[in-house]
Amino acid sequence: MCLMIFAYRVHPDYPLLLAANRDEFYARPTAPASYWKEHPALLAGRDLEAGGTWMGLTQSGRFAAVTNFRDPARSLSAPRSRGELPLKWLTSERQASELLAELESQDSDYAGFNLLLGDRDALWYYSNADKAPAIKLEPGIYGLSNAKLNSPWPKVIKGKARIAELLSGPIDHQSLLDTVHDKGSADPAELELLGLQETMDAALSAQFISTEVYGTVSSTTLIWQADGQLSWRERTYDSQGNKQGVVQQDLQLA
Template sequence: MCLLVLAWRVLEDCPLLLAANRDELYERPAAPAQFWPEAPQLLAGRDLLAGGTWLGVTRDGRFAAVTNYREARTVTPPPRSRGELARDYLLGGTRASEYVQSLPAHAADYAGFNLLCGDRQSLWWYSNRGGPPRQLAPGIYGLSNDQLDTPWPKVQASKATLAGLCKDGAPPADALLELLQDRRTHPASADPAIGLDTTLAQALSAIFIETPRYGTRCSTVLRISAEARVELVERRHAPKRGESQFRFPLQESRTYPA
C-alpha cells in the first residue's frame, strides 16, 4: 500500500472514511479482498507470496493498513514480511492500543513500515522509522511511504480533496475511488525517491502509479458508519481488472467491550 488518506471521527455519521491505493509489482501474486476461509471474521486482500495483507477489516470493527517505508535497500532483507503486521492484528483479539505497544520490541524484524490500526475506540499509527506508537486525534490524515502526513504533493493533494468531499457529509464510495485515480505527477525533487532515476521517481509521485512493471494494483474504500455498518469496495486495476463490494453490520466483539 503506497497511498492512504482517511478521515477519523471528522463526520458524525461516518466515524471512519478511508481511501487507499496499493502499489506493487504486477507479478507479485495476490488474492482480492474476501472473507478468509480459515478466518471468516476477516475481510482483506492477501499477499500470496508471504501470507499477509495490506488492508483489512473485521466483523467486529477492527481495521488495519500497512505501507512500506521508502529507503535504500539493505543487502540482507529483514526476515519477516510487513504484511504480517496488519494480518496479526486483525486475526488477534487485542485492542489497537495494546497491539501497537507490543511492536517496538521486535520492530527490527521488519524492513521500514507504517502501520495504521484501529478499533471502535481508537486509531493508532506506528512506524519503525518514526519513534513510539502514536494515538491519532480526530482529523484528516495522509500516509504514503514516509512519516504520517509527510508533505509530499500526492499526500497533500489527496488530503485536500478528501477534506473538500467531507464538507457535504460522508462522500459515496465512487467519489473516494475517483480521488484515487489522479495520475498527475510532480517534480521528483518534491517527493524524494532514494536510489531511483528521475523518470521513475516522477512516476511514483502520482496518486495513481503506472509503470511497465510496477504500479497501482488496486484501490480500496472503507467506510464505517455511526450506525455500525461497514462498506468496503475494492477496484482492481492490474494485472487483471475487477471490482468487489461488501456491506455488513458490525458484530459485538468477543474479546473486549465495544
Template structure:
C-alpha cells in the same frame, strides 16, 4: 498500501472514511478481497508471503500498512510486513497497542507504517518513528514516509478527500457514494520536479512513484480500496482492481454489521 487517506471523525454520517491505493509489481501474485475463513477477516491476500496490506475483521476493527521507503537500507529477508496486518486484525486494538513498540519491531521487520483502529480509536505506529500514538480527529495521509509527511501525493490526497466529503456527500444515503472516492484515488497527476521528495531512488523512479495513481508496465497501482464506517456501526468495504494500463478489471463491494 502505498497511499492511505483517512477522514477520522470529520463527517456526521460517516465517522471513518479510508481511501487507499496499493502499488506493487504486477507480477506479484495476489488474490482479490474476500472473506477469509481463518482468521475471519475481509481482505485481499498476498499469495507470495501469505499476508495482506489492508483489511477489516468480522468484529469490526481494521488495519492497513505501508512500507517505509529506504533504499539505502537494504531489505534483510525478515518477517513479512503483511503479517503485521494479520496480527492486528486478530487482536482488538486496545490489546494490540501494548505489544506494538517500534524498538521491539525494528529488528523483526523492514521499515513499515501501521494504522489500525475501531469505531472508538485510531492508532499509528512505525518502526522508523516515535512510539505508538493515538491519532486525533482530522484528515490524515500516509505514503512511504511517516504519517502526514508533506509528500505531494499526501497533501493532494488529503485536500481532495476533504473536498469530496464536504457539502452534501453521503448525508442522506443508506450506502456511501463510492464513485467520488474511487475517482480521487485515480488521480495520476505528477508533481513538478522541484516538489518531488528525495527518498534515495533515481529521479526517474521518483517521478514514476510520485502520483497518487501509478501506471507502468511492470509496477503500478494494483487496486484501490475503500473502508467506511457509518454512524450506526455498519461497515462498507470496496475494492477496485486494475491492469498495468490502469484499466478497471473488477470492483467488489461488501457491507456487514460487526
C-alpha cells in the same frame, strides 16, 4: 499499499472515510479481498507470495493497514514479512497498547513500515522508521504514503485537500476513489524540494501509478457510518491500469 487518505472522526455521520491504493509489481501474485476460510470474520486481500495482507477489516470492527517505508537502508530482505503486521491485530483480541508494545521490541525483524490499526474506539499509527512511540490519532484528515504520516508529498497533499472537499458533499465509493485516482505526476520542482530526484520518482509521484512492471494494482474505499454500517469496495487493475474486477462487501457491526 502505497497511498492512504482518510478522514477520522471529522464528519458526524462517518467516523472513518478512507481511500487507498496498493502499488506493487504486477508479477506478484495476489488474491482479491474476501473472507478468509481460516479466519471467517476477516475481510482482506491476500499476498499469495508471503501469505499476509496490506489492509483488512473484521466483523467486530477491527481495522488495519500497512505501507512500506521509502528508505533504501531498510528495503533489504528482512526476516519477516510486513504483511504479517495487519494480521497480528485482525486475528487477535488483544488490546492495541499490548500489541504495539510487543511490536516495538520486534520491529527490526521487518523492513521499513507504517502501520495503522484501530477499532470502534481508537485509531493508532506506528512506524519502525524511527524509535518514536505509537501515536493514538486525534480527529483529523490524514495522508500516508511511503514516508511518515502526513509527510508533505504532493500526492498526499492533493488527496487530503480532495477528501476535505468531499466532506461537504455527497459521499460514496466513487467520490472517495477520486481522491486517490489522479494519474498526473508531481511538479519536478516539488519533488526536488523533497529530495526525490531519482529516475523513477516522477512516475511514482502520481497517486495512480502505471509503469512497465510496477503500478497501482488495486484501490480500496471504506465508508464507516456512525450507526455501525460499513461498506468496503475494492477495485483491481491490470498492468495497463484498466479495471479488472470489483469486490464490494457491506456489513453491520454487532
